[in-house]
Amino acid sequence: xxxxxxxxxxxxxxxxxxxxxxxxxxxxxxxxxxxxxxxxxxxxxxxxxxxxxxxxxxxxxxxxxxxxxxxxxxxxxxxxxxxxxxxxxxxxxxxxxxxxxxxxxxxxxxxxxxxxxxxxxxxxxxxxxxxxxxxxxxxxxxxxxxxxxxxxxxxxxxxxxxxxxxxxxxxxxxxxxxxxxxxxxxxxxxxxxxxxxx
Amino acid sequence: xxxxxxxxxxxxxxxxxxxxxxxxxxxxxxxxxxxxxxxxxxxxxxxxxxxxxxxxxxxxxxxxxxxxxxxxxxxxxxxxxxxxxxxxxxxxxxxxxxxxxxxxxxxxxxxxxxxxxxxxxxxxxxxxxxxxxxxxxxxxxxxxxxxxxxxxxxxxxxxxxxxxxxx
Numbered sequence: 001x002x003x004x005x006x007x008x009x010x011x012x013x014x015x016x017x018x019x020x021x022x023x024x025x026x027x028x029x030x031x032x033x034x035x036x037x038x039x040x041x042x043x044x045x046x047x048x049x050x051x052x053x054x055x056x057x058x059x060x061x062x063x064x065x066x067x068x069x070x071x072x073x074x075x076x077x078x079x080x081x082x083x084x085x086x087x088x089x090x091x092x093x094x095x096x097x098x099x100x101x102x103x104x105x106x107x108x109x110x111x112x113x114x115x116x117x118x119x120x121x122x123x124x125x126x127x128x129x130x131x132x133x134x135x136x137x138x139x140x141x142x143x144x145x146x147x148x149x150x151x152x153x154x155x156x157x158x159x160x161x162x163x164x165x166x167x168x169x170x171x172x173x174x175x176x177x178x179x180x181x182x183x184x185x186x187x188x189x190x191x192x193x194x195x196x197x198x
Numbered sequence: 199x200x201x202x203x204x205x206x207x208x209x210x211x212x213x214x215x216x217x218x219x220x221x222x223x224x225x226x227x228x229x230x231x232x233x234x235x236x237x238x239x240x241x242x243x244x245x246x247x248x249x250x251x252x253x254x255x256x257x258x259x260x261x262x263x264x265x266x267x268x269x270x271x272x273x274x275x276x277x278x279x280x281x282x283x284x285x286x287x288x289x290x291x292x293x294x295x296x297x298x299x300x301x302x303x304x305x306x307x308x309x310x311x312x313x314x315x316x317x318x319x320x321x322x323x324x325x326x327x328x329x330x331x332x333x334x335x336x337x338x339x340x341x342x343x344x345x346x347x348x349x350x351x352x353x354x355x356x357x358x359x360x361x362x363x364x365x
Contacts, residue, residue, distance in 0.1 A: 035213070068342040072275055075353035082353075083360040136357065145361050146213040146264070150354040157350055 034144040038151025041135070042159070047098050047193045048131060050186045052156055054105035055124055056163020057179060057186075061109055061170050066117055070124050071160040075153050077125040081132025082149075086139060094137075097130035102190025109167075109183025112176075131156075202302065202309030206316025209300040210324065214358070218263045221270035221351045222292045223325045224344055226285055227332020228274060235289050239325055240318065242293025247314045249294075250301050259299035264359040266292050267351060274348025277341075296321055 042048050059070040084091060105127065107113075108120075115123075135152060139145065166182065169175025192198045209215065226235040246259075266288060273280055280288075302313035335344055 068346070072342075072345050072349045075349045076272070076275060076356075079353035079356040082357045086357070086360045086364050088364075136360070139357065139361055144213070146217065146354065146358040149357040149361075150213060150217065150350070153350050153353045153357075157346065 035147040035151040037144075038148035038153075039155045041138075041148075041152045042155045046198070047095075047102055047190065048134075048156075049159060050189045051098065051101040051105060051127065051131065052159035053163035053166070054102060054109060054183065054186045056160040056165075057109045057167040057183060058105055058120065058124075058163075059160070060164045060167025061112065061179060062114060062117070062120060066120055067164060067167075069117070069121065071157060071164070073121055074124055074128045074160065075157060077128035078132035078135070078156065079153075081129035082136030082139070083132075084129070085133040085136025091129075091133055094130055094134050096194065097127065098134060099190045099194035101127035101130060103187045103194065104190075106183045106185070106187030106190055110180050110187055111183075112180060200312070202306075202312035203316035205303060206300070206313035206318075207320040209313070210296070210317045210320035212300075214260055214263055214267075214355075215296050215300065215321065216324065217351050217355055218267040218270075218292050218296060219321055219324050220328050221267040221274065221348065221355075222289055223328025224274045224332045224348055224351075225270040225280070226289060227329040227335075228277075228344065229279060229282070229285055230333060231282065231285060232329055232333055235285070235329060236322060236326055238286055238289045239293040240322055242290040242295075243297040243318045243321065244293075245290075246294040246297025247318070249298060250314070254298070257298050259295045261359065261362060262295040263292065263299055264355045264362070266295065267355040268359060271348045271350075271352030271355065275345050275352055277345055293321075 042052070055070055055074055059067045062070075104123065108115075108123075139149065167179055170179045189198070210219075222235075222239070226232075249257075270288060270292075272278075297314070297317065300314075300317045302310035302317075332344055335341055
């Protein structure tokens with residue numbers, strides 16, 4: 001039953017990918033307005049927000065050590081993706097990858113998937129590349145570049161913490177249902193972005 | 199002179215400097231190296247200040263600081279313990295690079311010296327605070343928190359470093 005559901009989700013994802021138009025969270029606008037501008041930057045990209053919350057949710061769902069490993073790994077890999085964006089290494093379908101991250105990570109939570117830790121880390125790390133690349137492309141050099149980068153890294157980490165906090169509800173049966181429902185909502189949001197409905 | 203001192207203190211908490219101090223403080227604190235690290239850091243700052251006083255040419259001190267912060271942040275995030283000698287070298291280098299990257303803006307000699315002293319006092323105070331916190335962080339969630347902060351610092355400075363080098 002679960003395998004059928006996963007297959008269905010994967011088909012929906014593949015169909016949405018085929019029909020995808022670029023999501024608009026990352027508009028190409030840069031900014032070096034300091035820490036607050038950097039902190040606000042990821043918060044105004046709903047596709048980014050839901051994916052980051054999903055990382056935290058999944059980490060909490062998987063329990064120790066994923067609950068802290070994923071939020072430690074994600075920023076570092078995201079920075080590597082950011083470097084690729086800054087340097088200008090061409091990576092295709094970045095916005096599609098970001099939306100797909102919400103779909104896949106949300107689905108993992110919704111279906112209570114518990115893959116091996118290394119699989120979860122690789123999956124989250126791969127999506128971190130897309131998110132970091134999009135941010136790196138939009139970063140502009142300036143006197144406040146360090147503060148800006150610190151701002152959006154901390155905002156991203158804060159979104160993870162929000163997801164982890166909510167995900168801790170999974171310790172109780174009703175909370176587990178709520179967390180899985182949130183995962184489903186995140187996956188649907190990602191699908192909507194991917195299909196250009198948002 | 200007092201204005202120069204205050205200006206110097208503010209230089210110590212500029213984003214690049216602050217991240218470098220916190221990163222090296224966490225690295226040293228996790229290794230249980232308290233007082234000696236502080237002495238090394240201050241000696242490094244003195245060396246950097248002397249280099250400024252001897253009218254050294256412009257140095258890539260900001261890039262060095264970012265690179266040192268990235269290295270320290272990654273080590274903290276990965277919970278990799280470095281040999282004492284390497285932590286000592288990193289601490290000295292961070293102090294020297296910080297002093298070189300915070301040249302006094304004052305015109306008069308007295309104000310310039312006050313500015314450098316202000317930078318040194320503020321930087322050493324922040325380092326002492328961070329080392330103290332990291333040394334006392336024994337509970338699992340505290341150690342995880344330190345690793346997360348290390349990860350955030352490393353990610354921030356890697357991006358900033360890439361920006362500086364690429365554009």
